[in-house]
Amino acid sequence: DIQMTQSPSSLSASVGDRVTITCRASQGINNYLAWFQQKPGKAPKSLIYAASSLQSGVPSKFSGRGSGTDFTLTINSLQPEDFATYYCQQYNSYPLTFGGGTKVEIK
């Protein structure tokens, strides 16, 4: 199985900040990397696919970068609605695997 390691596991930030979350795969995943946002008590929401492509309707404040094994999610100008847990997932090969999540909290 491909292991996905996210860091940090949590972070505190203020409204207006820019934050970056990192995701590392245990082997190359050909950019088959997705990012999801999950708010408490809600289903995950798809944000980014193919490492850097925004899902329809997702604001451009979210951006993804990376290739091979190292990827990042950046959120610009944090707003109250962005405080949530973010997960990366590789979909290069079965079994699909998620990172452990990064909880973005209000400072």
Add this chain to the structure above:
Amino acid sequence: EVQLVQSGAEVKKPGESLKISCKGLGYKFTSYWIGWVRQMPGKGLEWMGIIYPGDSDTTYSPSFEGQVTISADKSTSTAFLQWSSLKASDTAMYYCAKHSARLPDYWGQGTLVTVSS
């Protein structure tokens, strides 16, 4: 509009069986994979397995192989996740997700399964 509508919360005792459902609406059900994801209380997302309703081709995560069964009914556009003998450790929220070429793009609202004596 694509929607995945899951069945309601369940409370079961250890050893009981259970089958939860996920109905696909607003798209051609037989042309897209549907996967299942577990989220234990306070924990992260775990991918369990996936089915292609068109021909019932199924792949399981090794962590869940033999523990659950994934199936689909084309006639009702519904996918299922079932257990033959529940354990307390099966207590979790379960999500279904429509997949496009292995990528989850639309998610159900989740089904909470509680297993307690």
